[in-house]
Amino acid sequence: MNVKISRLQEGVYLASCKTDKFKSAVMTVSFAVPLDSDTASGYSLLTNLMSLSTGKYPTMQSFSIIKDELYALGLDAYVQRRGELLLVRLEINSIADSYAFDGEKVLYRATELLGDAIFNPHLENGIFPENKVEYEKICLIEEIESLVENKHSYAMLRARQIMCPNEPFSVDAAGEIDKVQALDGEKLMPFYRNIIENAPVFITYAGEADFEYVEECVKAHLPFKKRDSYLPDSVIHTPKNEITRVCEQMEMEQSILVLGFTTEMANTPQKRAILTVFDEIFGGSPASLLFMNVREKEGLCYYCSSYPAGRKNILFVSSGIEHGVEDKAIESIYRQVDTMKSGDFTEEDIKNAKNSIVRSLLSAENNLNSISGYLLGQILNNDSVTIEESINLVNEVTKDEIVAFAQTVTPELVYILGGAE
Amino acid sequence: MNRFKVKENKRLKEKYYYTQLDSGFKITVIPKDYPTAFAMVSCDFGSADIEYEKNQQIYKFPAGTAHFLEHKMFENEDGSDAFLEFDRFGGNANAFTSFENTGYYFSCTDNFFENLNVLLKAVSSVHFSDESVEKEKKIIAQEITMYEDSPSTNVAKNLSRALYFSHPTIHAVSGTVESISEITKETLFRAYDDFYVPANMSLCVCGNIDALTVLEIANKYFGTKKGTRPKTMFPDEPKTVNKKVFTENSIVASPLYCIGIKCNPFEENDLASHRFATALRLAISLIFGRASDFYCQNYAKGLLNERFYAGYTQSKNCAHIVISGSGSDYNTVMQEAIKAIEDKKRNFFTNEEIVREKRAAYAESLTLFDSGEDIVASMAACAHLSYDDFDGIDALCDITPEEIKEALCSVNTENCAISIIQKGTD
Numbered sequence: 001m002n003v004k005i006s007r008l009q010e011g012v013y014l015a016s017c018k019t020d021k022f023k024s025a026v027m028t029v030s031f032a033v034p035l036d037s038d039t040a041s042g043y044s045l046l047t048n049l050m051s052l053s054t055g056k057y058p059t060m061q062s063f064s065i066i067k068d069e070l071y072a073l074g075l076d077a078y079v080q081r082r083g084e085l086l087l088v089r090l091e092i093n094s095i096a097d098s099y100a101f102d103g104e105k106v107l108y109r110a111t112e113l114l115g116d117a118i119f120n121p122h123l124e125n126g127i128f129p130e131n132k133v134e135y136e137k138i139c140l141i142e143e144i145e146s147l148v149e150n151k152h153s154y155a156m157l158r159a160r161q162i163m164c165p166n167e168p169f170s171v172d173a174a175g176e177i178d179k180v181q182a183l184d185g186e187k188l189m190p191f192y193r194n195i196i197e198n199a200p201v202f203i204t205y206a207g208e209a210d211f212e213y214v215e216e217c218v219k220a221h222l223p224f225k226k227r228d229s230y231l232p233d234s235v236i237h238t239p240k241n242e243i244t245r246v247c248e249q250m251e252m253e254q255s256i257l258v259l260g261f262t263t264e265m266a267n268t269p270q271k272r273a274i275l276t277v278f279d280e281i282f283g284g285s286p287a288s289l290l291f292m293n294v295r296e297k298e299g300l301c302y303y304c305s306s307y308p309a310g311r312k313n314i315l316f317v318s319s320g321i322e323h324g325v326e327d328k329a330i331e332s333i334y335r336q337v338d339t340m341k342s343g344d345f346t347e348e349d350i351k352n353a354k355n356s357i358v359r360s361l362l363s364a365e366n367n368l369n370s371i372s373g374y375l376l377g378q379i380l381n382n383d384s385v386t387i388e389e390s391i392n393l394v395n396e397v398t399k400d401e402i403v404a405f406a407q408t409v410t411p412e413l414v415y416i417l418g419g420a421e
Numbered sequence: 422m423n424r425f426k427v428k429e430n431k432r433l434k435e436k437y438y439y440t441q442l443d444s445g446f447k448i449t450v451i452p453k454d455y456p457t458a459f460a461m462v463s464c465d466f467g468s469a470d471i472e473y474e475k476n477q478q479i480y481k482f483p484a485g486t487a488h489f490l491e492h493k494m495f496e497n498e499d500g501s502d503a504f505l506e507f508d509r510f511g512g513n514a515n516a517f518t519s520f521e522n523t524g525y526y527f528s529c530t531d532n533f534f535e536n537l538n539v540l541l542k543a544v545s546s547v548h549f550s551d552e553s554v555e556k557e558k559k560i561i562a563q564e565i566t567m568y569e570d571s572p573s574t575n576v577a578k579n580l581s582r583a584l585y586f587s588h589p590t591i592h593a594v595s596g597t598v599e600s601i602s603e604i605t606k607e608t609l610f611r612a613y614d615d616f617y618v619p620a621n622m623s624l625c626v627c628g629n630i631d632a633l634t635v636l637e638i639a640n641k642y643f644g645t646k647k648g649t650r651p652k653t654m655f656p657d658e659p660k661t662v663n664k665k666v667f668t669e670n671s672i673v674a675s676p677l678y679c680i681g682i683k684c685n686p687f688e689e690n691d692l693a694s695h696r697f698a699t700a701l702r703l704a705i706s707l708i709f710g711r712a713s714d715f716y717c718q719n720y721a722k723g724l725l726n727e728r729f730y731a732g733y734t735q736s737k738n739c740a741h742i743v744i745s746g747s748g749s750d751y752n753t754v755m756q757e758a759i760k761a762i763e764d765k766k767r768n769f770f771t772n773e774e775i776v777r778e779k780r781a782a783y784a785e786s787l788t789l790f791d792s793g794e795d796i797v798a799s800m801a802a803c804a805h806l807s808y809d810d811f812d813g814i815d816a817l818c819d820i821t822p823e824e825i826k827e828a829l830c831s832v833n834t835e836n837c838a839i840s841i842i843q844k845g846t847d
Contacts (some may be wrong), residue, residue: 021454023787060720066713068777071784095784139726142747145674151570248805250672251846253566286515287508296502299556300562301844322559322565348509355511359530361456418570 001365004211005378008218010202011227015375016205016214019365023099025107026172026368029118030376031088031199034232035081035168039240041140041175042191043088044079045183049135050090051077051130054113055120056099066113071095073110073118083311083381085169085411088195092120096208105211108217115221121192127185128192133318137180142380144174151256152318155417158305159258159316162246162393163413167235167313180290200229204375229382236265245414252418257329258318260413261337265313269385273393274401280353281402283317284339287352289336290347295318300329307358313411326416340406343399350399357394361387425450425632430811432818433790437619437800438632445620447804448634458628458633459793461526462544465650466490468594469520469737480525482612484589485561486554488518490612494525500553500811506740512536512679518594520736522802523821528794528814533630537638540821543623546643547613549606572671580679580743583667583838587656589772590739613723627793635747640680651657655738657765660685662838670845677750680758683734683836684740692808696816698735699782700828703820705731705742707778708727708761715761717804724757731758743833751841759834766830775822786814 002018033043053234055061067073074093079086097103101366122129137175148154155327161170205214239262265273283290283306294304321329339345364370364387387391437451451461458783473480495503507514507527514527525544529536568574581590592600620641626635662683684701687694709731710714719725729746746756752807770778789795789810803809 022791023686024791059717061712061714061717064424064710064717068710068712072781095787099784099787106723135723138723142674143724146747148573148672151676175715253569254563285508290503293503295560299559299565302560302567320563322563322566352508352511355531356513357506357512359457359513362530365456409613 001371001374003375003378006215009224009226011200011229012203012224013201013379014203014205014215014218015379016211017371017375018209018211019206019371020208021209022096022363022368023289024093024095024359024368026093026208026369026372027089027111027114027205027330028089028091028203028376029114030202030370030380031195032202032231032380033086033088033194033199035084035171035173037129037171037176038179039191040171041179042087042172042183042188043086044186045133045136045140045180046117047077047079048086048140049132049188050077050117050121052132053091055122056116059304061352065407070106070110070113071100073113075113077117079173080172082172083309085231088174088199090114093096096119098208107207107213107356118222119196121230126186127188130185133183133185133188135272137183140175140180141177144172144177144180144269147172147174151252151417152320155256155258156316156318158248158417159196159251159260159413159415162244162415163260163314164237169234169237169309169314180304182391190199198227200227200231203375204372204379206375220276235320237262237313239410241410243411243414247416248418250418255323255326256320257326258316258319258413258415259330259411260334260415261315261317262412263315264408265307265315267311269383269389269393273390274397274405276357277286277350277353277394277397278402278405279315279341280357281349282306282336285356289324289339290317291334292327293336294332298332300325300332304329304333313395322390323418334411337406337409337411340409341403343403347399348366350402354394354397358391361390361394425636428811430814432814433787433811434500435790435811436612438450440636442619442640442644444643444646446638446639447623448639448796449625449800449804450630450635451622451627451800452629453627453793453796454629457528457530457793458626458630459528460507460533460537460624460626461524461797461801462540462542463623463625464523464581465521465621465805466523466612467519467521468592469589470616470653471592472591472654473615473651474654474655477494479654480615483596484592486596486604486608486612487523488595488602489557489601490683491516491518491525492561493525493545493549493553493609496553497543498546498547498548506539507536510535510539512539512764514540516749520590520594522805524798524801526797528793533628533636534634541638541642544617545606547609549609553605554604554609555608558601558604560594562602565593565598565601566593568593568595571646572673572677572842574670576677576679576745576840577743578838579667579669580681580838581783583664583840584662584681584683584741586658586663588658588739589655590736599634605755615651618650619643619646621650621805623801625797625801628797653737658686660833660836661834665838667838667840669842671842672846673747673842673844675747675843676693676749676751676775678745678754679840680744680751680755680836681838681840682742682832683838684735684742684832686738686740687735688738690737691808692812692816694735695808695813696820696824697828698733698812699813700820700824701733701832703775703782704765704777704825704829705733706771706782708765709744709758710778715757719754719757724748724754728789732748751839755837755839757804759837762829762832762834769822769826772822775825779817779820782817783814786817
């Protein structure tokens with residue numbers, strides 16, 4: 001991958017990848033702030049407003065028309081949880097200049113529009129217009145309430161909240177209803193000023209443009225001033241050494257089961273490689289123990305997968321099952337954990353798992369979004385490694401290390417949504 | 422030996438190689454320089470194909486048969502799983518069933534031809550036992566109930582039931598727990614024997630792959646078997662809607678709605694019908710897109726939000742416009758939407774608006790060619806049709822305002838229905 005990383009200012013970073021394999025290009029700007037239930041709602045509402053209009057294009061219609069003229073330019077603003085950080089993100093998806101008619105400079109103009117959205121939002125009397133804020137509050141509250149419509153995501157959020165009640169990890173990036181309710185145009189301004197003036201900024205670009213040209217566009221339209229680059233680490237979850245069982249009733253055709261485990265904290269690139277190989281064998285693929293046994297052999301579910309939490313000593317297993325077979329499924333999942341602990345898997349299984357991980361690392365170059373994700377990791381984390389280094393680390397993982405990691409996997413939560421109990 | 426022909430598109434700066442085995446099995450190879458190569462086998466057999474004619478006799482399948490067959494395809498003769506074989510060669514495999522067809526695919530960074538052998542071997546033969554069919558019913562039943570817990574899936578499914586009387590689009594792709602209970606290994610053998618004939622199947626490969634080796638391997642599995650695809654029968658479907666309003670209760674933040682307008686279906690899915698669909702999609706996007714008066718004014722009034730969507734689907738013998746979103750004032754949305762369509766039939770768009778919309782649609786269709794996975798899915802399905810994505814983008818670029826107006830004027834807004842998911846429990 002042809003990557004260049006530069007520090008434009010203290011606390012302002014740019015990672016670009018030059019690739020001619022795509023007909024489009026993606027630029028992202030991410031502001032990193034600590035994830036906190038007191039502030040998540042403010043940032044969440046802020047992104048909704050920033051994606052509606054800009055100072056130069058203050059109405060929704062004028063903003064949509066200019067985006068259509070720029071070849072259906074996608075310009076989104078959204079918040080994203082990453083471990084225990086909240087990323088306030090703005091992103092543009094544009095066509096590559098070489099596919100524009102008559103040699104139009106789409107990237108340059110798209111970056112200009114992105115700069116307008118960031119540095120010149122539509123304000124009235126120095127604050128976000130109250131009528132827009134009020135309506136976006138209604139929309140955001142509906143968005144938060146509608147999480148329950150996706151049962152799997154809702155169950156995962158509840159599991160995080162129950163298992164880690166006082167940790168940032170349990171905060172929903174979308175925000176909380178009562179906190180959204182309390183916001184107004186003026187109260188949003190400190191959130192806005194904080195990202196513009198204080199929060200570390202991470203910019204990525206993936207597309208056909210040369211590094212120099214990307215830097216020229218960024219310097220012209222995204223002139224961020226220097227700022228502190230400090231980012232807080234994730235809180236280590238203290239194991240409780242007992243299993244909490246929570247069952248929440250909801251009228252549903254099937255139950256969603258989420259099991260929470262504590263694990264060793266994978267806080268070095270080596271340990272993350274071990275965790276990745278463990279997860280691939282345990283529950284991360286259709287060849288994994290969970291899929292092959294809980295689904296294929298026992299026919300208990302349509303899906304059963306494991307989800308290690310990024311940069312947190314926690315692992316979840318989730319499955320959608322028939323009401324009444326909850327305990328059978330739990331037993332079966334625990335049996336697969338025991339298989340991992342006793343090392344009852346072959347060198348061949350390890351080799352296949354490693355190949356699968358290597359393949360997915362190499363596939364980062366298959367699409368612009370995964371390239372962007374990789375680039376962000378390179379500038380956001382100070383212990384990031386390159387794809388090549390990751391591959392080497394994965395290939396070095398031994399069976400003993402996987403089994404040793406498995407010993408630290410300790411059940412702590414059984415969460416059932418919808419089941420009868 | 423069958424020779425490859427080449428087709429190029431200057432706009433897209435893309436080309437592909439294609440040929441056909443003596444059996445009628447079609448092969449497409451698209452050179453791409455991604456680290457991962459993709460391959461997909463597509464069979465022109467989907468959830469729409471539940472009634473068909475063969476040797477002057479009519480046969481039927483329970484709803485969900487194509488999907489059930491897809492679930493069983495990766496099971497080997499000895500009961501082992503093709504997924505494990507793919508895993509051995511570093512292949513990442515999966516499958517899907519849609520209304521129109523069934524696709525089996527893998528991606529890999531190495532051992533492409535070994536994986537291709539696994540894929541073609543799996544799809545070129547089937548093995549079922551009563552026991553394995555019964556076990557699969559339990560897994561699929563969980564998949565079906567998972568979808569039933571999704572209000573956004575239900576609101577769309579109910580719209581089909583409101584618009585259509587008996588067209589197979591009223592059934593979910595996976596069927597229902599009841600309909601799949603009727604499926605036996607005999608049903609699956611019949612489906613396989615009648616529809617998985619080489620002439621009804623295609624292989625699409627995307628990557629830096631030697632086309633002649635692909636041909637050689639495909640020939641081994643699909644070169645000789647003969648047979649033609651039976652003709653799918655579709656019931657006579659009235660132009661009017663079955664039910665004006667279809668309501669259901671569920672756990673939702675605010676009511677979900679799906680408004681549908683039933684349109685005239687095409688017997689043949691050819692370039693002419695595709696061109697019509699493209700013209701009508703441009704019209705719908707001009708009326709309801711994010712830059713439209715309709716969207717911007719009604720958003721400002723608090724009638725719409727980000728979840729609003731408008732589009733047009735045209736498939737095997739069915740066609741309708743869909744307008745969906747969330748909010749309690751769905752009746753006003755429906756009235757306003759119909760008013761907007763009727764208004765635009767008389768006060769048509771300016772040339773400037775049309776040029777802008779076409780430019781946006783052009784940019785959106787370019788992105789299909791930025792993903793190997795999307796390319797194989799689309800091109801493998803196109804092999805069953807008389808046009809492809811290259812023709813599609815050319816049609817889009819030279820479509821005229823008159824065609825857009827004609828497509829819009831063919832819409833009869835009286836054939837309109839609404840599906841609503843109300844807040845509450847049943």
